[in-house]
Amino acid sequence: MIRLRLPEIPALVRRGSLSLLARSCPDVEACLRGGTLVLEQAGIETARLDAECLLAAVLGCPRWRLGLEPHRRLLPEEFGRTLRLLQRREQREPLAYILGTREFWSLPLAVSPGVLVPRPETETLVEATLAAWEEMRATSREPCAPPFGSNTRSPELDAARHAPCGGNRGAGPTIVELCTGSGAVAVALATELPAARILAADVSWRALRVARANAERHGVADRITFRRGDLFRAVDGRLPDNRADLVVANPPYIPTGDLVTLMPEVQWEPRVALDGGADGLRVAREIIEASPARLRPGGFLLLEIGAEQAEAVQGLVAAAGRWEPARVRCDLAGRPRVVATRRRGM
Numbered sequence: 001m002i003r004l005r006l007p008e009i010p011a012l013v014r015r016g017s018l019s020l021l022a023r024s025c026p027d028v029e030a031c032l033r034g035g036t037l038v039l040e041q042a043g044i045e046t047a048r049l050d051a052e053c054l055l056a057a058v059l060g061c062p063r064w065r066l067g068l069e070p071h072r073r074l075l076p077e078e079f080g081r082t083l084r085l086l087q088r089r090e091q092r093e094p095l096a097y098i099l100g101t102r103e104f105w106s107l108p109l110a111v112s113p114g115v116l117v118p119r120p121e122t123e124t125l126v127e128a129t130l131a132a133w134e135e136m137r138a139t140s141r142e143p144c145a146p147p148f149g150s151n152t153r154s155p156e157l158d159a160a161r162h163a164p165c166g167g168n169r170g171a172g173p174t175i176v177e178l179c180t181g182s183g184a185v186a187v188a189l190a191t192e193l194p195a196a197r198i199l200a201a202d203v204s205w206r207a208l209r210v211a212r213a214n215a216e217r218h219g220v221a222d223r224i225t226f227r228r229g230d231l232f233r234a235v236d237g238r239l240p241d242n243r244a245d246l247v248v249a250n251p252p253y254i255p256t257g258d259l260v261t262l263m264p265e266v267q268w269e270p271r272v273a274l275d276g277g278a279d280g281l282r283v284a285r286e287i288i289e290a291s292p293a294r295l296r297p298g299g300f301l302l303l304e305i306g307a308e309q310a311e312a313v314q315g316l317v318a319a320a321g322r323w324e325p326a327r328v329r330c331d332l333a334g335r336p337r338v339v340a341t342r343r344r345g346m
């Protein structure tokens with residue numbers, strides 16, 4: 001592995017040899033070429049892209065601008081900062097931790113060490129939740145929206161989501177989101193469902209701090225209440241009639257024994273966000289058992305799952321005896337990603 005060498009730079013700055021240092025600083029393209037090589041040597045598949053993101057962050061410009069000024073020479077300060085960021089990435093620290101941000105559902109979200117980096121496949125959980133709410137509205141009154149399995153980002157469904165429908169005009173869902181982490185799912189749902197009220201919970205104070213900041217940044221903090229605690233213990237007694245319309249969670253679901261086999265970047269993320277116990281289903285099992293008492297009849301439970309867990313989770317749902325048969329929704333890569341089921345007794 002190639003190691004970046006930084007020590008000369010502060011020394012040169014201290015000695016006042018800035019002009020010497022300035023002449024030895026690379027231009028944008030040379031810096032990107034060198035950075036890409038270093039990250040490739042560290043085994044990073046997206047080496048060029050990552051080098052561009054890091055340099056763009058240092059220069060405070062969008063990534064595409066780098067291509068407009070390939071021969072712009074970096075200032076010593078800029079070069080030093082870029083080297084430090086490349087060094088962190090070379091250690092396989094997640095790019096999102098280094099940049100402090102990750103996009104989810106087209107929303108820029110703050111992330112920091114101690115919080116799971118939101119994954120693109122979790123957008124499937126948001127889609128499934130929106131579809132489930134549309135299905136609830138449709139089945140409780142005249143049909144006004146396509147059913148659960150269909151694409152939820154169509155203009156027709158957008159119109160249906162915001163249109164008053166049947167006797168429940170203007171009423172939004174009460175949603176419980178367990179395991180909220182950075183608040184990605186809660187914030188995305190709150191921006192999509194302007195009348196929704198959301199109770200979001202996590203065991204981690206660090207995660208909740210980040211989640212609150214994300215809700216404030218996107219102007220939805222007045223509709224999301226964040227609570228710290230173990231699953232439903234964090235929200236019990238805070239639901240109107242103790243009944244939510246929707247319970248949503250992306251719980252930790254990696255089997256403990258698989259954790260060491262995951263990419264180096266994942267090893268930087270909090271274990272409590274990943275470790276789902278011996279079979280990966282410890283938290284999902286508890287949520288499936290505990291949700292019926294907190295959901296209104298006909299309400300939906302939606303769980304993100306690992307790609308290999310669909311059958312096992314459908315089995316847990318069936319064994320609980322309180323749910324309609326579980327349905328599975330796939331992510332954009334075609335892998336099973338969300339299990340959705342309705343509480344019996346509509």
Ligand SMILES: C[S@@+](CC[C@H](N)C(=O)[O-])C[C@H]1O[C@@H](n2cnc3c(N)ncnc32)[C@H](O)[C@@H]1O
Nearest residue numbers: 118179180181202203204230231250251252273
């Ligand atoms: C897989 S992460 C999901 C984070 C976020 N919802 C997302 O999709 O990016 C799981 C989260 O569950 C939290 N967690 C783990 N066990 C928990 C428990 N028993 N009660 C509440 N939260 C828990 C972790 O702190 C972590 O933030």
